[in-house]
Amino acid sequence: MKKIVCFSGGHSSALAAIETARKYGTDGMVILNHDISPHVEHEDIKRFKKEVAAYLGLPITYANMPGWETTPPLDVAIKNKAFKAYNRPAFCTSRLKTEPFHKWLEGNGERGDWVIYGFDAEEAGRMMRRSDVMNALGYKAVFPLADWDRTIYSTEEIGIARPSTYQTYKHANCIGCLKAGKQHWYCVYCLRPDIWEEAKAAEEQIGYSIIKGAYLKELEPQFREMRDTLRIVPTDKTNSARFWKRVRETMPEEQLEIPCDCSF
Incomplete structure (x- = not known):
């Protein structure tokens, strides 16, 4: 056996x-x-x-x-x-x-x-x-x-x-997991812009979105604000409900845990 x-x-x-x-x-x-x-x-x-x-x-x-x-x-x-x-x-x-x-x-x-x-x-x-x-x-x-x-x-x-990878993600899956949701893809947007661009091109070529209900190009303005203005840490480890609650509350920058620039 x-x-x-x-x-x-x-x-x-x-x-x-x-x-x-x-x-x-x-x-x-x-x-x-x-x-x-x-x-x-x-x-x-x-x-x-x-x-x-x-x-x-x-x-x-x-x-x-x-x-x-x-x-x-x-x-x-x-x-x-x-x-x-x-x-x-x-x-x-x-x-x-x-x-x-x-x-x-x-x-x-x-x-x-x-x-x-x-x-x-x-x-x-x-x-x-x-x-x-x-x-x-x-x-x-x-x-x-x-x-x-x-x-x-x-x-x-x-x-x-x-x-x-466990420092950012809660798994050891592929970066740019096609089964993952919006939170994972925010991490991809911040940390692997090359894969982000490839995924946008794939969505356009296939004619369907990776995330149900939203194409990646439609999420870019929100993700850009989260990264550049709100300074939301890209992490897939935080509970999804808490993560998006934090985004909605638009917390002041000084109250956020801001990573060093090399994280992006």
């Missing part, structure tokens, strides 16, 4: 991998990752993946879409002439991750293998959906962070700093 850890490069999936190795050892354990174009996956996420794998003494097994190095999510969307199909996952997820994952399982997995995820107890809905999908394919979905006694809560405990 193989223990296949879905290792996204994020902190939670790393902890799930460590818990699995500590509980069952590394024999038959696979750290499975989908590498993403360095244009949108921060170099420090790639550093983190390598350090976690080195700690476990295992290689990273990659299940990648052909041409992944030069095909970021926006290019996937443009190729498919849409960001997502009706009531379906975003094309970037299905093409860059889901399809290569299923192809890898077909060639390397066996019925009864464990597929391990870094979901925690607060993600009951996600766990239920993953369990249903994996059971239908003959695999068992396993959730160490939710169901096992924990031995580790932070990779810093073993001397591995989590990706620097």
Whole structure:
């Protein structure tokens, strides 16, 4: 029986991998990752993946879409002439991750293998959906962070700093996530103007918006005022309701936490 850890490069999936190795050892354990174009996956996420794998003494097994190095999510969307199909996952997820994952399982997995995820107890809905999908394919979905006694809560405990993207974002996803909302895209506007411009061009070419109900070009005046006048810190970690409440209140500049200019 193989223990296949879905290792996204994020902190939670790393902890799930460590818990699995500590509980069952590394024999038959696979750290499975989908590498993403360095244009949108921060170099420090790639550093983190390598350090976690080195700690476990295992290689990273990659299940990648052909041409992944030069095909970021926006290019996937443009190729498919849409960001997502009706009531379906975003094309970037299905093409860059889901399809290569299923192809890898077909060639390397066996019925009864464990597929391990870094979901925690607060993600009951996600766990239920993953369990249903994996059971239908003959695999068992396993959730160490939710169901096992924990031995580790932070990779810093073993001397591995989590990706620097966590200083701004609450995840280690692509910068310019096509499933994210307005708050994430404000961060992109401030911190990655190159991706912002690419996303605007993609919206124009596809003829549909990334964020439901608003094209990015329509948000630019508001975002410019938030950045230049209100000095709203670009962060995806603050609770969304609190973040937008702060914007609406138009707090005086001296009462805001103003980052140094190098943050922009």
